[in-house]
Amino acid sequence: MxxxxxxxxxxxxxxxxxxxxxxxxxxxxxxxxxxxxxxxxxxxxxxxxxxxxxxxxxxxxxxxxxxxxxxxxxxxxxxxxxxxxxxxWRQRAEANLNHVKNVHGDRPSFRGQSALKYYSKLMPLLYNNDFFGFRGLMKKIFVTIAGFKRPMVRQVTGTDxxxxxxxxxxxxxxxxxxxxxxxxxxxxxxxxxxxxxxxxxxxxxxxxxxxxxxxxxxxxxxxxxxxxxxxxxxxxxxxxx
Ligand SMILES: Cc1cc2nc3c(=O)[nH]c(=O)nc-3n(C[C@H](O)[C@H](O)[C@H](O)COP(=O)(O)O)c2cc1C
The missing domain is CATH 3.40.109.10 (NADH Oxidase)
Structure with a gap:
């Protein structure tokens, strides 16, 4: 088989x-x-x-x-x-960050640098949401406006x-x-x-x-x-x- x-x-x-x-x-x-x-x-x-x-x-x-x-x-x-x-999300982003550092060492390539930014900047931006949904609303407004000009990830709120x-x-x-x-x-x-x-x-x-x-x-x-x-x-x- x-x-x-x-x-x-x-x-x-x-x-x-x-x-x-x-x-x-x-x-x-x-x-x-x-x-x-x-x-x-x-x-x-x-x-x-x-x-x-x-x-x-x-x-x-x-x-x-x-x-x-x-x-x-x-x-x-x-x-x-x-x-x-x-x-x-904090622990997992940190684990991924450490993994990227282990793989790419002290002088990361362009891809390595992007990965570092991804886990140190983008993941906190997406996952760090407050109880009242204020941050999510701000992000939603931002992607809606920016989205008129170029493709944007729209799933940015806590519920998303x-x-x-x-x-x-x-x-x-x-x-x-x-x-x-x-x-x-x-x-x-x-x-x-x-x-x-x-x-x-x-x-x-x-x-x-x-x-x-x-x-x-x-x-x-x-x-x-x-x-x-x-x-x-x-x-x-x-x-x-
Ligand atoms: C997210 C999800 C929740 C489900 N919950 C139940 C459940 O509470 N009780 C149950 O007997 N079957 C449950 N099912 C099984 C579905 O009824 C079953 O997968 C569907 O009827 C198709 O049958 P099959 O898996 O044998 O192909 C659930 C399936 C999914 C995907």
Whole structure:
């Protein structure tokens, strides 16, 4: 089987599974998949997400309670909580800055200098937003005016940046789920939950946001609720000429 055939099989095998086998399970699948999820792309390589691995039956029960007792979390062998961490932008920008310095040394090339500016100036400008949204409003006005003359990034407010962070977290989540499928295991993404309770349970800081919960296990036949339904591709994919 070549790579594209193997990938096709992984994508087609992945289903949202709502009931898992009570015993058949290998936690190595999760360990491997977390390592692969880390390789997912992230906006500006800021990597503003965390994954909380919930493995004991007692904690799974507590997380499942926050997920409204859904079958998929009730029967899960492990649960991953994907958390968006926009509040960690300083640490992540600093880590990237140190990485650039290590790579480029004392006399950075033009590309090195741009990268240094990117993480020391642009990232703080985008991510440093105040509670009342005043800075975001100022930035929005600036890009709107400047945008009349040339292309500008328009996503500059605090809310915009939260969306940016959630996008990257979701890409890591999807990489995790596809990897689980490749490992012969199953998952279900879950957003039907009480995010406030879940945040309290995991002791997360105020600005952390639950991106999604992923239940993990191996499917039983009743765990698939029906055939796949998709809107015709012709309605979803638009050719641009
Ligand atoms: C962000 C997100 C949140 C979801 N939340 C839930 C959920 O709370 N409970 C659930 O049973 N399924 C949930 N799903 C699973 C979807 O219902 C499922 O992916 C969709 O019906 C397509 O089925 P398939 O994944 O088997 O192809 C969620 C999926 C996504 C992407």
């Amino acid at each position: 070549n790579n594209s055939e193997a990938f096709d099989q992984i994508v087609k095998t992945r289903r949202a599974v709502r009931k898992y086998h009570p015993a058949d399970y290998n936690p190595i699948a999760v360990t491997n998949s977390l390592e692969r999820a880390q390789l997912a792309p992230s906006s500006s390589n800021m990597q503003l997400w965390e994954m909380y691995r919930v493995s004991t039956p007692e904690k799974i029960k507590e997380v499942s309670f926050c997920c409204l007792g859904q079958n998929t979390t009730e029967t899960a062998k492990e649960i991953i909580v994907v958390v968006a961490r926009p509040d960690l 940046m939260r969306i940016v962070v959630h996008k990257s977290a979701a890409l890591a989540a999807q990489t995790f789920m596809l990897s689980m499928s490749a490992e012969g295991h199953d998952t279900c993404p879950v957003e039907g939950m009480d995010s406030k309770r879940l945040k309290q349970l995991l002791n997360l800081p105020r600005k952390a946001e639950i991106n999604m919960v992923i239940s993990c296990g191996k499917r039983i036949p009743e765990g698939i609720y029906g055939d796949r339904f998709r809107i015709p591709l012709s309605e979803m994919v638009k050719q641009v000429d």
